[in-house]
Amino acid sequence: MSTIRDVAERAHVSTMTVSRVINRSGYISAETRARVEQAIVELGYVPNSLARSLRFKQTKTLALILTDITNPFFTTVARGVEDVASENGFNVIFCNTDESPVEEAEQLNILAQKQTDGVLLVPARSSAEPVEFLQRQGVPVVVLDRRVPGGGVDVVRCDSEQGAYDLVRLLLSLGHRRIAVLAGPQGVSTAADRVAGYRRALAEAGLAEDPRLVYFDEYTQAGGQRMTEQALAAQPQPTALFAANNFIAIGAYRFMRQAGLRVPEDVALVAFDDLPAAIVMDPFLTVAAQPAYAMGQRATELLLDRLAGSAPAGHQEIVLPIELIIRRSSGDALSSAAS
Amino acid sequence: MSTIRDVAERAHVSTMTVSRVINRSGYISAETRARVEQAIVELGYVPNSLARSLRFKQTKTLALILTDITNPFFTTVARGVEDVASENGFNVIFCNTDESPVEEAEQLNILAQKQTDGVLLVPARSSAEPVEFLQRQGVPVVVLDRRVPGGGVDVVRCDSEQGAYDLVRLLLSLGHRRIAVLAGPQGVSTAADRVAGYRRALAEAGLAEDPRLVYFDEYTQAGGQRMTEQALAAQPQPTALFAANNFIAIGAYRFMRQAGLRVPEDVALVAFDDLPAAIVMDPFLTVAAQPAYAMGQRATELLLDRLAGSAPAGHQEIVLPIELIIRRSSGDALSSAAS
DNA sequence: CTGTTAGCGCGTTCAG
């Protein structure tokens, strides 16, 4: 662990000269430069960017706060973030909140202390608090995937309401009339939006909403299992299920298989969030697929633009298109007898 | 962005006093403490941990270098790492190398500059260089998942050779005699070890090795497809395939499906690395499953112990057990006519 | 072309 001073002594110059060699700033005679460079390699000197950051108030580090890196949707987002960040010389710290606002607040506090240049935030709850905290600290934020109240902040997300609407419309067009929605936590915007899209599609079709067909739980496999059990207990039984994310869909599928129900023959199933082709042997689910990688990219680009001061004034809300991918789980059109 | 000085002025004390209330060090009268604490909240003061790190030479930040966070195996490892790290007050920077030693070297250099307290490294290639670089810089390293030559370093991994051996033994016990192995890059230890395990099983069964049944390519879906195409062109055709990781297995499966071959009826398939239950609707592959989450945990615990100076002297090599999970893709015992 | 001075924000001496 040699410092710039060690290098300076060894090369018989001042630390400033070494600094100039490293940063290619100012004029240096070829001879001194050579001497300094030699000293650097001999000592295996690596500049301490902490000291540099302290001066410049720039750490070249971003943070990505999400609920669970284990969810393939977020994994892909993270990859998009990291790719853009590293292209631009930034590192990224990642944190899992597990949807807990408490965890989130703690992480945010630490990141502020560490002088993270910017934060990409998937808010645990639909609350203005975390964003405001960051803004008070002067840390630029881009909100990812979810909406937050207030709106004085950059957001990159998809149109969950529309995606849900499309998915439910598809089911309606296949003849389904009793469709249950298995959503995430009430307080999360995507869950609320997806239920809203479901409702719009139903209303448009002139169908009354049945409260026994609307469920909120966690965005997890276990949540999906619980909601499916309840939904299928409703009489008359729903003929189709709309899972508000990939994990819920897996839980639903598992539960039905265990209950001896076939998908889509007995109950159709559609979901939000595709599973990457690379980790699926047999794509089966009909889904509203969000461009996860692009979301990560765009959000990071926007954040970096903000840091560089090159982003347009005011706050941006970038809404990326959702792709409806129809596969087998939604089944064929229902025979009229079944409806 | 207020500093400790702002707080001091506002509370009419010196910066030292503020420092003391923040760190609960030394004696402070209850009254002064209250005044300082009030100033802190009024200003929304957050200590700058950069300055602190500069003094203490401790950033409370680790780095996780892996090939691709998008691979569910590594995603799970990452989650294990982050959980242990954050429990202990550390953050984690993650970097993807895409198996490129060049990317890896660049990342390592940056991380050394950033004074990362420790590095968890999945080496891109079986080379001592990256580890030695880090050690020269005085940055503790734990190597994850793969072996590196030299050995003067802590390692947390699984026994790839044994796992491969078990998998191939299973195929042999089912009557297979022509088994192809589709491995990762030659220079990666896990690929080499898995081929070694394959060879041992074959040798033990008194079977000669056929070079047309041994392939090395990338640990990707595309690599899997390419190798499968080649392997299946061998005459007589192999009756079983051993894919050295999950992505290769997917590629193999895809290729066979496209070629109109059924798994396991026409060709059996076994693989290394399970896909997490949470992202698989229908577990199908017979696999040698590595405890990915535990690997991340153990490696991080070991690294933190090293940082605390509480790890035993010398270098540890922790080898975690592999679980053989037999599912449908390995098929039933071959009828003797088929062999 | 090169060196000196000063300061980024903090915490640990060592005095009061």
Place this chain on the structure above:
DNA sequence: CTGAACGCGCTAACAG
């Protein structure tokens, strides 16, 4: 119980 001074490693000004 509290404060002043110094230095962690680095670099922008300003000499020379």
